[in-house]
Amino acid sequence: MALTIKSVNMMMPVVQRFGPACCFSTSQTLQEIRLLARMRIVDNSAIGKAAAEIGKPPRVIHVYNDKRVGFLGDKVLVTVKGEMKRAYIVGLRQKQKPNVPRMDTNNIVLVDDNGNPLGNRITVPIPSALRRKGGDITKILSLATKFV
């Protein structure tokens, strides 16, 4: 019995690992807005400011489209300070189409359940490509001070 086990051990290929096994992905980041993506609130709502003060960025917990990946102008559900808030994506780090700006941060603007923005001013430039979209996002665009 012992002999057979020994022979099996000898037949098994020895897998040598140099260093610890890689526990994270080494491929390049896609900068996609998926679940638990950290965002930056760019309006002057009280809850957004409070979240920025304690240094806890809001995280995406749902994307309201079929792909479950957020793109420019999509509606998302985020957690801010333990509360669920709806928000619109108004700027992405991801590579964009020609003439559409790519921002250095992933920006969102918080809205309430009726689609009205929580703040009354947006501090960063907004992509001009959003202006061709209809619906509730026009309420946000009316707050914007600058378009790129």
Add this chain to the structure above:
Amino acid sequence: MSLRLLVCIPSRFGCLSCQHDSTCSCDAAKKTHHVINYQRTQTEILQALRPKSNFLLSNVVDKHRLSPLQQGTEAVAVETETTAPRDYRFVMPEFLPNADYRYRDRVLEKLERQDMLRRRAVIDIPEFYVGSIMAVCVSDPHAPGKRNRFVGICIDRSGQGLRAHFVLRNVVDGLGVEVMYKMYNPTVLSVEVLKLEKRLDDQLYYLRNCPLEYSTFDFNMDPVILPRGSQVPVNPIKVKLNPKPWEYRWERFNLKGIEPISLTPKMIKGIEKSAEPWRQNDLMMMYRSQVHEEEETEIMAEVYKEKHRIDSQKKTSRAAQRKNK
């Protein structure tokens, strides 16, 4: 009936005679005598009415060529050799084809070059390099003036043919913004260079990981005019990188436009691991990574010639406009 039969009989006899005689001598005899044969069969008539082949015999053509009427009208090809200046490949690099032979298509390239020159006849795409400060106007149906202007530093320029593009970067309201423009996109209304200069590197994507002051440019900046005939100045500025995390491992790129980084042992190990010192000795790789010089001179001469024609046309049209005013 009987008459028709009688008429038909001689032809049938002729056919019968041919059967045992393979070389048809009877037909030849008829032709020499120019006897009109009224008793042609259906197939013979069809053959006579068949459309003739659509070409001229060369001896017939030559006869016309040599006729005295044609003298002095020969088209003599006058080849005027034009060669583009050597730096043209840096001024308009998008005219050069892809160096990778797998993506070559000579017909497509030629057609694209024509389209590009046609577009250049409509809008003025000036000479610019990575590091130049540029202003681009694009048509935007939702903007108040139906146009959208963006000013920024060119951090990348690449793409061949109609796919050529460049990327501008600027900081607006404390947020870094980058816009990629296709050079031959019909929605691009104007491209202007506010400050013509080069930087030490081919791509300036490291500005994303630098303090914002290095990529901040005024939207109402006045264009800086260089003296005529002067060289394109190189900006020797060395930017300071922010502390990590970075977008890429910049220490591995052998960048000249950044201040020296304090390397950790791990970084040094990574540089050694990712270094490819054999590349400079790989002649085949070098040969394949660039367009051959003969081909380049040929393409650039064509482009140069065509561009001069367009420029002269523009000049004359401008002069005509002035006169009309």
